[in-house]
Amino acid sequence: MAYSEKRTKILMGLTYAAAVLFVLAMLMNFFYVGPERQQGEAQRIFYVHLSSFLGSFLAFGAAVVAGIAYLRSRNPKWDTLGHSAVEIGLGFSTITIVTGMAWARPIWNTWWTWDPRLTSVTIMWLAYAAYMMLRTGIEDPERRRRFAAVYAIVAFASVLYTIIIIRVRPDTIHPVVAGPTQAEPEGSFEVSGRIRDTLFFNMFTFTVITVVLVWHRIRLENFSERVARRKMEVLADL
Amino acid sequence: MSAQGETTPTTAEAAVPVRRVKVRRPVTAYWHAVAAIAWKDVRAEIRSRELINSMLLFTLMTVMIFSLALELDSNARQTTVTGVLWVTIVFAGLLGLSRSLASEKDKGSLDGLLLAPIARSALFFGKMIGNLLFVLVIALVLMVLLTVLFNITLLRPLLLLLVVLGSIGFTTIGTLLSSMSVHARSRETLLPxxxxxxxLPIVISAVRGSTAVLNEMPSQDWLPWVQLLFMADVIYIAASYALFDYVVEE
Known part of the structure; x- marks a missing residue:
């Protein structure tokens, strides 16, 4: 089954769109939006920080959906989606952690602190790194797909933990942007119009980038499967 | 049920009458099966004492290493003892978990258990309860040990509650994952x-909760941790109940 022309065209179009969106988002981060009142220039990294977390959240969420769908339908394409999504999500959560550290150095005066939020995001990263280890550890392909689906569902608990923890723990120093906190139970989203525009534009951009990357990763997986099949065919002919 | 004899051949004759005497209470066939599997593990362990001995020795050594490596004075002990407690429970528990299903698989009795006409989740809860009992025994011994060696009274009702809640979450998810890792190439390294x-969320909650209880803090300091632990236990039990069928189907 060759990859269809039409789908390749759509993917290429989306890839260019994502590249343009990314450049625009970066321009907005540096030129459109002004420095924040309290944090100054350092706050600019926040747009990438939150958006990349959104990307990893979407990817890990897709892995859960793919896991459930695989266990129900046993169609290997769901496993390909799950595997691809976890890889991309792991990349995005690495970006989240690194940008967070870069921000924390001037603001908290340290690269790293064992704050509940930082701990929970580390747990999340470790859980999905373990997912990759599980995949390499199981040889039988059918069993590997099944176990990976199960573990993707279990590991999502760590994502939920990361999101919930700063809303229930009063001793975190990590800022909460949206939704209620212990300090402000009503919840607030008091930011200037430009900050909000930039944030939403970045979030949209990273959503598109996530979709494009996962799609590319799935395509790569399909290609490598095809190459493996061809190889078998050639070997069988010899 | 036929798997009972296969696990430890010597118990084959004794298996039937003993089980009937011990497990009269369970209401349904489901719980009967759960109790039978848990009891089988416990009895095999009582006879061989293979696992519990190594877990106990391991526990003793870990506590020794901790107290030597951390060089704790009496103030530091007060704040670190729960960390020592939980890290040791987790590491000793890992020993038990990785053996629990690996030994079934190596002896071929796992196939027998899977062929038995019982719900797969009954098999899961049986194995989990067996593991939980081992972990609880270790935890109890450890608490006595730390009470003596660190001179801090750890045997308090609230701490016991935290230990039970934490152990339930740990063994539930541990049993699920160890039934996956037995099929891996390097199962001993994959399970941890x-x-x-x-x-980790369970361990963190348990450590924080235990520290708060130990330092006699007001209830609003430890109650959230108990709630969090309880929530995590419920989530993990539900998830394992739903997912175990997919893990063991062959």
Whole structure:
């Protein structure tokens, strides 16, 4: 089954769109939006920080959906989606952690602190790194797909933990942007119009980038499967 | 049920009458099966004492290493003792978990258990309860040991509650993941890697809660941790109940 022309065209179009969106988002981060009142220039990294977390959240969420769908339908394409999504999500959560550290150095005066939020995001990263280890550890392909689906569902608990923890723990120093906190139970989203525009534009951009990357990763997986099949065919002919 | 004899051949004759005497209470066939599997593990362990001995020795050594490596004075002990307690429970528990299903698989009795006409989840809860009992025995011994060696009274009702809640969450998810890792090439290294990230929220909650209880803080300091632990237990039990069928189907 060759990859269809039409789908390749759509993917290429989306890839260019994502590249343009990314450049625009970066321009907005540096030129459109002004420095924040309290944090100054350092706050600019926040747009990438939150958006990349959104990307990893979407990817890990897709892995859960793919896991459930695989266990129900046993169609290997769901496993390909799950595997691809976890890889991309792991990349995005690495970006989240690194940008967070870069921000924390001037603001908290340290690269790293064992704050509940930082701990929970580390747990999340470790859980999905373990997912990759599980995949390499199981040889039988059918069993590997099944176990990976199960573990993707279990590991999502760590994502939920990361999101919930700063809303229930009063001793975190990590800022909460949206939704209620212990300090402000009503919840607030008091930011200037430009900050909000930039944030939403970045979030949209990273959503598109996530979709494009996962799609590319799935395509790569399909290609490598095809190459493996061809190889078998050639070997069988010899 | 036929798997009972296969696990430890010597118990084959004794198996039937003993089980009938011991397990009269369970209401349904489901719980009967759960109790039978848990009881089988416990009895095999009572006869061989293979696992519990190594877990106990391991516990003793870990506590020794901790007290030597950390060089704790009496103030530092007060704040670190719960960390020592939980890290040791987790590491000793890992020994038990990785053996629990690996030994079934190596002896071929896992196939027998899977062929038995019982619900797969009954098999899961049986194995989990067996593991939980081992972990609780270790935890109890450890608490006595730390009470003596660190001179801090750990045997308090609230601490016991936290230990039970934490152990339930740990063994639930541990049993699920160890039934996956037995099929891996390097099962001994894979299980800790799979288990640690998922079990860390439970360990963190248990350590914080235990420290708060130990330092006699007001209830609003430890109650959230108990609630969090309880929530995590419920989530993990539900998830394992739903997912175990997919793990063991062959």
């Amino acid at each position: 890697i799979l288990l640690m990230p998922v079990v």
